[in-house]
Amino acid sequence: MDDIPATDILSMIRKGKQELAIKKLYKYYPMVDKFVRSNGGNRSDSEDLFQESLIVFFRKSLNPEFTLTCKAHTYLFKVAKYKWKDELIKKNKTDFLTQESWDRYNSSEKYNEPLDLKDNYRVLENVLQSLGDKCKQIFELYYQRNFSIQSIAEKLGYS
Secondary structure, eight states: OOOOHHHHHHHHHHTTHHHHHHHHGGGHHHHHHHHHHOOOOOOHHHHHHHHHHHHHHHHTTTSTOOOOSSOHHHHHHHHHHHHHHHHHHHHTTTGGOOOOHHHHHHHHSSOOOOOOOHHHHHHHHHHHHHHHHHHHHHHHIISSSSOOOHHHHHHOOOO
8 A cells, every 4th residue: 555654644734735635545445445344334334434534534633733653544544443333333233343353454554543532431431331231240340349350250150
């Protein structure tokens, strides 16, 4: 894939050359399309998702303190991936979120751009809402009440 330096993209956006930046960023659409289609979506879903990801990218780029520590396509793909996961959770279609599928896309790209704290909480909240009652109980006992794994097993009758 022909990588466009993230600094070039940020510079274009900040200098008002959004059309040129969009044209260059659209080279990465096929990557998002492939991911969405292989995880329960269709072309329309991938187009919408890519556009939403572009909006996130542009909004972040307008903040002068925002810097990318990864490639532009890596950031776009990461945003799209998490937005798609949220969408599947909303539609209760988590059967497409197999660990194998998720790992395949995590291992193909190296992500080092952290999510904003607000995004982290949103992702965590979505994941926690999708847990079953037993999992929630184990999570609470371990993380909130500091029970050991052994204590949890005994309390829940797994020992």
